[in-house]
Amino acid sequence: MKPLRELESRGVTAVLLDIDDTLTTDGKLTAAAYSSLERLKCAGLRVIPVTGRPAGWCDHIARMWPVDAVVGENGAFYFWHAGGKLQRRYHHDAATRARNLERLRAVAAEIVAAVEGCAVAADQAYRETDLAMDYCEDVPALPLEAAERIAQLMRAAGLTAKVSSIHVNGWFGGYDKLAMTRALFAERFGTELAENGNESVVFAGDSPNDAPMFRYFARSVGVANVRRFGASLEHPPAYVTALPAGAGFAELATHLLQDR
Numbered sequence: 115m116k117p118l119r120e121l122e123s124r125g126v127t128a129v130l131l132d133i134d135d136t137l138t139t140d141g142k143l144t145a146a147a148y149s150s151l152e153r154l155k156c157a158g159l160r161v162i163p164v165t166g167r168p169a170g171w172c173d174h175i176a177r178m179w180p181v182d183a184v185v186g187e188n189g190a191f192y193f194w195h196a197g198g199k200l201q202r203r204y205h206h207d208a209a210t211r212a213r214n215l216e217r218l219r220a221v222a223a224e225i226v227a228a229v230e231g232c233a234v235a236a237d238q239a240y241r242e243t244d245l246a247m248d249y250c251e252d253v254p255a256l257p258l259e260a261a262e263r264i265a266q267l268m269r270a271a272g273l274t275a276k277v278s279s280i281h282v283n284g285w286f287g288g289y290d291k292l293a294m295t296r297a298l299f300a301e302r303f304g305t306e307l308a309e310n311g312n313e314s315v316v317f318a319g320d321s322p323n324d325a326p327m328f329r330y331f332a333r334s335v336g337v338a339n340v341r342r343f344g345a346s347l348e349h350p351p352a353y354v355t356a357l358p359a360g361a362g363f364a365e366l367a368t369h370l371l372q373d374r
Contacts, residue, residue: 115340115354121333123370125314128160130295130327131363132319133167135279136337139359141251147360148179150367155180157374162298164291166276166283166323169193170240176200183302188276188283188323189294190243194302203301204243205289211242214286218245221271221284229264231256235281244285245273251280258346276323277346279339283323292326317351318366320359325349337362 131137137147155161163175164185172186176193183194191204204211222234222245233253235246247264249256261277268275268284275284299305307315310332317327318335322343328334329349336351339358355362 118355121353127314130317133165136320144360146364150364152180168237168240169242187244189289189291192298246281278323279321
């Protein structure tokens with residue numbers, strides 16, 4: 115990973131970002147991190163969170179934050195606010211989402227019984243498409259080996275599973291953050307995001323569930339705490355900030371805006 119100072123800031127028109135431990139710090143959204151979103155938006159850049167957080171949170175984010183859209187639940191949907199109304203686009207239809215949630219409840223019970231110390235995430239009640247298992251947000255922190263065990267159990271049950279910095283997320287279907295981000299750009303902005311060829315997009319993240327984005331975008335950035343995942347990060351980012359979490363995102367915003 116190269117230091118952030120080597121990232122060419124000219125020509126960037128869009129910033130995609132993870133939320134937990136990329137924009138937030140120890141679970142909090144600092145003034146510096148939030149104002150960085152506004153600074154980027156006011157400078158004319160598209161700003162789009164791409165997160166594993168639930169539909170209920172994404173409703174609020176799309177309505178209230180200085181963003182153009184939000185991709186949520188690891189690519190299950192994107193929401194945007196237009197004409198004074200919240201707009202939604204899902205990968206699966208409503209009936210499929212309802213069936214899958216029932217199936218996920220049974221998987222959750224099996225995982226809680228098998229992996230001591232984990233729990234269903236506190237934000238599960240606001241989810242429409244996936245299962246989030248908490249291994250270090252509201253429970254005493256478990257080692258990464260426990261998170262990988264949860265992911266293995268999810269895959270054995272037929273789910274796609276990804277480890278984030280706080281949860282292990284599992285869902286039925288082959289979509290991910292990248293697939294829905296590409297759909298958003300094609301459908302809403304009329305832009306095809308080419309692999310490693312779209313120099314106008316920067317993605318910022320911090321954990322293994324961001325790996326598809328790190329691989330796809332030539333201008334991918336990890337905040338400094340991405341280093342904690344070490345060799346378990348299949349596709350590391352191209353660049354890394356000096357500072358962790360929200361301070362690292364603010365560092366990135368300042369770097370991108372330096373010539374504007």
